Amino acid sequence: MRWSRALIPTLKEDPADAEVASHRLMIRAGLLRPVARGVYTYLPLLLRSIRKVSRIIREELDRMGAVELLPPILHPAELWQETGRWDLYGPLMMRVTDRHDREYALGPTHEEIVTDLIRREVRSYRQLPLSVYQIQTKYRDEIRPRFGVMRAREFLMKDAYSFDADEASMADTYQKFHDAYCAIFDRCELGYRAVEAEAGEIGGTVNHEFMVLAGTGESAILSCAACGYGAASERAESAQRDHELPDGHQLAPLEVVDTPGKTTVDEVSQLLGKPADSFVKTLLFETDGKTIAALVRGDREINESKLRRLLAVERVEMAEPDRVKEVTGAEVGFAGPHTLPDTVRIIADYSLAGHGNLVAGANQTDRHVTGLEIGRDVEPEEWADVSLAVEGDPCPQCRQPLKETRGIEVGHIFQLGTKYSVAMNATFLDESGSPVPFEMCSYGIGVTRVIAAAIEQNHDDRGIIWPVAIAPYEVEVIPLNMDSEVVVQTAEHIYDACQAVDLEVLLDDRADRAGSKFADADLIGVPWRVVVGDRGVEEGVVEVASRRDAETATVAPNEVAAYLRDRIQPARHGGG
RNA sequence: CGGGGCGUAGCGCAGUUUGGUAGCGCACCUGCUUUGGGAGCAGGGGGUCGCCGGUUCAAAUCCGGCCGCCCCGACCA
Numbered sequence: 001m002r003w004s005r006a007l008i009p010t011l012k013e014d015p016a017d018a019e020v021a022s023h024r025l026m027i028r029a030g031l032l033r034p035v036a037r038g039v040y041t042y043l044p045l046l047l048r049s050i051r052k053v054s055r056i057i058r059e060e061l062d063r064m065g066a067v068e069l070l071p072p073i074l075h076p077a078e079l080w081q082e083t084g085r086w087d088l089y090g091p092l093m094m095r096v097t098d099r100h101d102r103e104y105a106l107g108p109t110h111e112e113i114v115t116d117l118i119r120r121e122v123r124s125y126r127q128l129p130l131s132v133y134q135i136q137t138k139y140r141d142e143i144r145p146r147f148g149v150m151r152a153r154e155f156l157m158k159d160a161y162s163f164d165a166d167e168a169s170m171a172d173t174y175q176k177f178h179d180a181y182c183a184i185f186d187r188c189e190l191g192y193r194a195v196e197a198e199a200g201e202i203g204g205t206v207n208h209e210f211m212v213l214a215g216t217g218e219s220a221i222l223s224c225a226a227c228g229y230g231a232a233s234e235r236a237e238s239a240q241r242d243h244e245l246p247d248g249h250q251l252a253p254l255e256v257v258d259t260p261g262k263t264t265v266d267e268v269s270q271l272l273g274k275p276a277d278s279f280v281k282t283l284l285f286e287t288d289g290k291t292i293a294a295l296v297r298g299d300r301e302i303n304e305s306k307l308r309r310l311l312a313v314e315r316v317e318m319a320e321p322d323r324v325k326e327v328t329g330a331e332v333g334f335a336g337p338h339t340l341p342d343t344v345r346i347i348a349d350y351s352l353a354g355h356g357n358l359v360a361g362a363n364q365t366d367r368h369v370t371g372l373e374i375g376r377d378v379e380p381e382e383w384a385d386v387s388l389a390v391e392g393d394p395c396p397q398c399r400q401p402l403k404e405t406r407g408i409e410v411g412h413i414f415q416l417g418t419k420y421s422v423a424m425n426a427t428f429l430d431e432s433g434s435p436v437p438f439e440m441c442s443y444g445i446g447v448t449r450v451i452a453a454a455i456e457q458n459h460d461d462r463g464i465i466w467p468v469a470i471a472p473y474e475v476e477v478i479p480l481n482m483d484s485e486v487v488v489q490t491a492e493h494i495y496d497a498c499q500a501v502d503l504e505v506l507l508d509d510r511a512d513r514a515g516s517k518f519a520d521a522d523l524i525g526v527p528w529r530v531v532v533g534d535r536g537v538e539e540g541v542v543e544v545a546s547r548r549d550a551e552t553a554t555v556a557p558n559e560v561a562a563y564l565r566d567r568i569q570p571a572r573h574g575g576g
Numbered sequence: 577c578g579g580g581g582c583g584u585a586g587c588g589c590a591g592u593u594u595g596g597u598a599g600c601g602c603a604c605c606u607g608c609u610u611u612g613g614g615a616g617c618a619g620g621g622g623g624u625c626g627c628c629g630g631u632u633c634a635a636a637u638c639c640g641g642c643c644g645c646c647c648c649g650a651c652c653a
Contacts, residue, residue, distance in 0.1 A: 012602060012614065013588050017646050037645070092651075109653090143577085143651055157653055209653095218652085412653065446653030480612055515613040522613090533612055543612095 001473070003508045007044050009033075010520050020216045022455040023148030025464050029524045031472075038145025038153030042448075045524060048472035048504075049451050050156060054135050056187045056469065056574070057158050057445060064180045066131035066160055071113045073137060077103040079112040083423040094139040094153075106139035111420050111442055114161045118438065119426030125165045128428065128438075129173050133160035135447060149448040150408065151218070160443040165430065167417075170439035174206070174415055177443045181210055181411050187574030188450055189467035191457055192410065195221055195230040198305055199414060206415040210445075211407030212453035221407045222389050226400035232409075234305065236402065237385055238393035241353035243374060252357040252371030254338070260366040263333025265298040268368055272359060275299075280352065280360040280372065282335040284319035284327060284344075287311060291319060291327055291344045294386050295337055297351040298359070301388040310347070310384050328363040336361035336369060338377040348380035349387045408453040409446075416440040464525030465547050468571035473506040475564055476526040480514045480533040490542065490557050491532040497561035503568060522547070527571075528564055532557075 008030040018024040026032040031046035042050060058068065074096070080086035086093075086105075094106040107113065114132060122130060138157045145153050160177065164170040178194065185192045190212045197209035209232050211221050220233035231237070262268045265279050279298025284291060285307065292311070296302050308316055321332050327344060328335045337346055337360060352358075358372040374380065385396075391404035421427065421437035430436045451470065458465045468474060475498050479491035491507065498505040506526060508517050514533075521529055531543040541554040544563060555563050 009586090011587060016582090016588065019647080034645095138653075140652075144647095144649085146647085151652075155653070159653085409653065444653050449653055483611080513611055513613090513615065515611095515615080518613045520614085531612075535612075 001506050003506060003510055006506065008520075008524065009043070010523055018148065020147045020150070020456065021459050022150065022216075022452040025455055025459055025523075026148055026452070029464055032148060038142060038151070040149060040152060040154070045472040046451070049466070049470050050447060052470045052472075053188060053447055053450050054158070057135065057184055057447070060180045060183045060187070061131075061133050061158075061160065064131075064176045066133050066162075066177075066180075068134060069132050070134055070136065071107075071110055071117070073107050073139070075105045075107050075113055077105065079116055079424075080105060083112055083420060085112070092140055092142070094141050107136075108138055108140045109442070109444070110134070110159055111161065111416070111440075112424070115420045115424050115426050115438075115440070118161075118163055119421075119424060122163065122428055122438075125428055125430050125436075129162060129164045129169055131160060131162040131173060131177075133158060133443075147216075147218075148452060150452045152448065155449065156447040158445040158447055162441045162443070164439040164441075165428070165436070167439055170415060170417075170441060174413065174441050177413055177441065178208065181413065181443070181445070184445065185210060185212075185410065185450075188454060188470055189458075189574055190410070190450070190454060192407075193221070193223070193230055195223070195232055195407075196235050197232040197412065198235045205417065208413050209409050210411035210413075212410050212450075212457065213405055214408050214453060214456040215406055216456055217406035217408040219407050219409050221405050222391065222393070222402040223405065224395040224398060224400055224402055227395060227398040229395050229397045229402075231389075233389060233404070234303065236389035236393075237306075237396040238350060238387075238389045238402070239396050239399045240383070240385070241350040241394070243348075243353045243383065245354060245356045249356050251373050251376060254369055254371045254373075254377055256362050256364070256367050256369050258366060259334075259368045262366075262368075263331075268359065269298070272368075272370070274359055274370075278355065278358055280337060280358050280374075282337050282361055284324055284335060285316045286319050286323065287313045287316045291323065292316070293335070293337060293340055293344050293346045294349065295346065295352060295380065296349040296387045297355065300349065300351045300390070302349075303386060303388045306384075306386045307347075310386060328361070330361070330363050330365040330367075334361040334363065334365055334367060336363050336372070337374075337380075338369065338372060339363045340378075346378065346380045347386060348374060348383050350383060350385050351387050353383065408449065408456065410450050410453050411443075411445045413443040414441060416442055459525070462519070463523035466525045466527055467574070468527050468568055469574040471504075471525070471527050473504045473526045474568050475503050475505040475528045475530060476508060476521050476524075477505060477530045478508045478514075478517050478521060478532065480517070480531065482509070482511045484534055484537075486537050487532050487534055490537050491530075494530055494532065494542065494557055494560045497558075498564060501561045501565045503561065503564055528568065530560055530564075 010030045011028045015027045033041045096104050135158045162173045192212045194208045194210050197207050199207050222236035223230035259268050262271050265276050269276050276298040281296045281298050283294045283302050324332050356373050359370050360372045362369045392401045418437040427435035427437050477491050477495050479487045481487050495507045527547050529545045536542050543552050544555050545552040
């Protein structure tokens with residue numbers, strides 16, 4: 001391809017509204033242009049990379065026995081109503097109405113569509129296991145789209161769905177996808193790790209997120225260097241701790257203090273001059289008509305998912321203000337654990353273990369208490385891990401301190417079990433001829449996000465540094481002087497020769513000066529560069545350089561194609 | 577949706593406080609010179625100043641409403 005015909009609109013200056021490197025570089029290097037909030041045109045360079053990543057995905061999934069199909073983007077409401085997700089998904093789903101007033105969604109994910117297909121077409125255990133996938137545009141009306149294609153409202157996703165006859169088989173399929181995902185991300189040359197995660201809206205129990213490690217990532221990961229444990233922060237557990245006060249701890253007297261109008265930990269902390277970690281945050285929840293008081297340390301956040309799992313319930317809700325008043329006898333903001341009615345079940349988070357002389361709400365409006373001692377003033381029904389884990393918490397497996405890193409979620413795989421098959425009555429006949437619901441899993445990769453993540457991990461202050469396996473072009477030929485016939489002819493010759501040995505080559509045939517061609521080449525980040533200048537051509541050589549390491553080789557024009565082929569072909573599979 | 581900021585040429589910005597002829601850099605077009613790290617000179621094209629309404633002799637500038645975009649929070653590939 002010739003640059004002059006390739007539509008590569010590079011920019012000299014950074015766009016004002018791009019915050020992270022990948023977004024900035026995608027705009028500047030002419031990969032991406034915004035059309036609406038969170039909606040983009042993928043320009044030719046980006047599309048070429050998308051095709052490379054898609055191809056890697058297809059090769060790995062085909063290899064493990066999945067089959068590609070293409071369901072619609074437009075989903076009739078009825079299918080989503082079968083699983084209840086028409087309402088549950090809420091405003092995250094883009095909805096449209098046709099001329100007959102029938103409602104549709106623009107698919108944010110495809111469990112319903114695929115389950116519907118399989119329940120119609122698959123009848124027998126003999127047809128299982130079965131895995132299908134698609135690579136297609138998805139729509140999610142995100143609360144806050146940002147960072148370019150990193151969190152867009154329209155994006156390209158590979159999603160896959162597996163159907164198995166029993167749980168053991170399902171776990172086996174899940175592992176195969178897990179391994180295929182590792183192969184895919186390895187080949188894209190991403191530095192990543194798979195961690196335990198929350199299932200969110202999709203549902204199910206066991207699931208893993210594939211996180212590309214990057215400082216600008218939106219997700220936090222807690223991991224343990226000692227034993228290898230790793231989990232998304234909202235999923236990470238911390239080890240059990242016993243409530244043993246430090247040696248020499250003097251039990252403090254319980255005193256009521258006035259704290260008029262101060263309802264938050266921060267406000268009371270300032271007023272009393274006591275640090276937030278000496279506070280008890282008393283959070284009231286309701287589930288099945290019962291009230292639960294969850295006690296977490298003042299500097300910690302509750303993790304409602306943990307609470308839900310502990311209580312073995314589908315949902316917990318923060319108690320309404322009226323209910324809070326009824327239970328505590330005070331306005332919201334002054335709840336404390338020590339004078340709650342017996343009907344309230346008290347759960348203390350491990351973060352409070354070993355802490356005494358605490359500040360808490362007094363269960364009286366405008367008053368708190370100091371000197372609260374757990375075990376003396378309040379006896380929790382149980383101690384548990386119900387707070388959001390943070391760096392330094394003890395690892396649930398080996399008790400070593402957890403470390404926090406940031407990551408970009410590029411893949412997420414879920415064991416769904418029979419959640420969707422039961423809801424949609426999707427069954428097959430087993431060996432005895434009785435109908436059994438499918439054991440399902442679903443698997444997602446954000447294709448466009450993979451590319452953004454790759455750029456986050458592979459760039460410098462001059463531009464992108466593409467790994468060969470996903471680069472839009474492999475070679476860029478730069479004739480430095482378009483007025484020099486011999487330079488142009490040599491460049492054209494190399495361009496043809498590279499194409500003849502099946503290299504993906506871009507020829508910068510623009511009449512620009514050397515400096516701006518070099519700057520653009522650095523910016524778009526093609527892995528190999530061939531510089532053809534008057535000086536070298538007179539001596540019968542051109543320069544071949546890689547974008548990643550500044551090494552330059554002088555090569556005879558006739559040998560350039562073979563030279564590059566020998567270096568590029570081994571790297572195409574990933575690892576170069 | 578709540579909090580903060582911004583909408584002026586394709587991109588990056590000044591001008592708005594104190595109303596009075598719409599500007600700068602880059603990009604683009606023409607010519608000449610230049611040609612190994614974003615060239616120089618000369619000439620040129622391009623803007624209903626986000627939209628609607630109001631105040632005024634006069635509005636990018638003041639007032640009201642609306643729209644869009646970005647950042648911080650709850651979601652997620």
